[in-house]
Amino acid sequence: MLKNKTIVLGVTGGIAVYKAADIVSRLKKLNANVEVVMTEGATEFVTPLTFQTLSNNVVHRKMFNEITNYDVEHISLAQKADLILIAPATANTIGKIANGIADNLLTTVVMASTAKVVFAPAMNTKMYQNPIVQSNIEKLKSLGYEFINPAKGKLACGDYGEGKMAEPVDIVDYVISSFKEKDLIGRKIVVTAGPTIEPLDPVRYMTNHSSGKMGYSIAKEALDRGAEVVLISGSTCLEPPKGVELVRVKTTEDMLNAVGKYFATCDVLIKSAAPVDYRPESVSSSKIKKNKDTDELTIKYVKNPDIAAHFGKFKKNQIMVGFAAETENLLQYAEAKLKEKNFDFIVANDVSKVGAGFNVDTNIISIIDNKGETTNYPIMDKAQVARIILDKVKKLLDYKG
Ligand SMILES: Cc1cc2nc3c(=O)[nH]c(=O)nc-3n(C[C@H](O)[C@H](O)[C@H](O)COP(=O)(O)O)c2cc1C
Structure with a gap:
């Protein structure tokens, strides 16, 4: 994902240094060159x-090294950098850069570079809230330097408060999104994700194996590309991407109502959720007890509203993308669903295949569009699938104008 990118990682003297090792390892896994x-x-x-x-x-440390080759280190690093990340960023280094001081290799590289510079501050709460530190941060922000805000939490010094460095996973996500083209700015994208649940009684419910991973990946990709994203999510254990408007729902009816709230004003609806098709006809107000006299329990189910078909009927300029998770006759079922629900295209995946479907990080998809064209893709991680889906959405948006 970060192939051919050089990230200069500035590591400064705070206790969160140990977390920078995790950042390096994550960046390397994404094929970045890390200096x-x-x-x-x-x-x-x-x-x-x-x-x-x-x-x-x-590791680069000293500015006045004995010259072994005729690259001047701070200039060559400054030029090589596609992005400079300073994590952890101490109050001291933030202050120096804000005031034009270049008295060590890192501050000199920053001074000499035109690359984007991102700070991940980490310090004691009182230090972080110190007006001098805050005004240095504000000054840097106003000059186009970027900050990944620290979190609140228990700090190494024992205090509780703001100043804990953002988690390496979030810092690396920020780096990834920095390289993405912001080609969806001004677009509102609604993504549904995860399973719905239909209660049977106060302790039991019916649901399915959807993990929400596909929908959350799409929401993240859309957000990274500048879209305004509403993520309507059934129950999942996933952390929602920071910056989405998250709407949590339980039942299929809840999901229908939530989509209804946003549909008229959205440009795109991506229906990657797995709403439960049937619900128990009645929900018992008390726990259904085991009946000693019979081995059977009969529950009558009634059909839930079909969210996709409902909005497919009303759609005007919106682009609608559907998903078909099948275990047999994948392409036939998907094509029928595409027509029936008035999707612009449908993403079909055979959930019985290893590496596809629920609860895994990869997927194997075919995309069928409303002109009848089918494209088959090899196994990919869900982030890559999300990129392909949004590339297609972007083309359709451009075409519609
Ligand atoms: C044990 C210890 C922990 C420290 N933790 C931090 C910290 O988390 N954040 C910070 O801004 N400074 C922290 N400092 C102070 C910095 O190390 C100090 O300001 C130093 O001059 C920073 O230099 P640098 O910015 O060139 O790395 C800590 C100092 C010590 C001794």
Whole structure:
């Protein structure tokens, strides 16, 4: 995902240095070239060997090295960088950069570079809230430097409050999204995700195996590309992407109502949820007890509203994307569903295949459009599938104008 990208990671002297090792490892897994620049302060916490081993590159520390080749290190790093990430960023380094001080390799690289610079501050709450630190941050923001806000939490010093560095996974997500083209700015995209549940009594319900991973990946990709995203989610254990408007629902009827609230004003509806098709005709107000006299329990189910078909009837300019999760006759069923629900295209996946469907990080899809064209794709992770779906959505949006 970050192939051919060079990330210069500035590591400064805070206790969160150990988390920077995780950042390097995550960036490497995404095929980035990582050049670590450590301040002297940082080397008091962790040795350069850790970063050298994880990044497979020599760690840069000193500005006045004996010259071994005729690259001036701070200039060559500044030019090489596609992005400079400073994590953890101390109050000291933030202050220096905000005030034009370039007295070590890292601050000099930042001064000499035209690449995007992203800070992930980490410090004690009182330090973070200090008006000098805050005004340095504001100044840098006003000059186009970016910040990944620290979280609230228990700090290494024992205090509780703001100042805990954002988690490595979120920092790396930010880096990934920095490289994405913001081609969906101004578009409102509604994504449904996960399963719905239909209660039977106060302790039992009917649902399905949908994990919501596909829908959450689509919401994340849309958000990264600049769209305004409403994520209507059934019960999942997933962390929603930061920045989406999250609407949590339980039943299929709830999901229908939630989509109804946003449909008229959206540009795109992506229906990746797995709403339960039938619900118990009645919900018992008390727990259904085991009946000693019979081995059977009969429950009558009634049809739930068909969300896709409902909005397919009313759609005007909206683009509607559906999903077909099948275990047999995949393409025939998907094509019928595409027509029946008035989708612009449908993403079909055979959930019985290894590496596809529910609760896995990959999917194997075919896309059928409303002109009858089918494209088959190899196994991919869900983030890649999300990219393909949104590339197709983008083309349709451009075509519609
Ligand atoms: C144990 C210890 C922990 C520290 N943790 C932080 C921290 O989390 N954030 C911070 O801004 N400074 C922290 N400091 C202070 C910095 O190390 C100090 O300001 C140093 O000058 C930073 O230099 P640098 O920005 O060049 O790395 C800590 C110092 C010590 C001794």
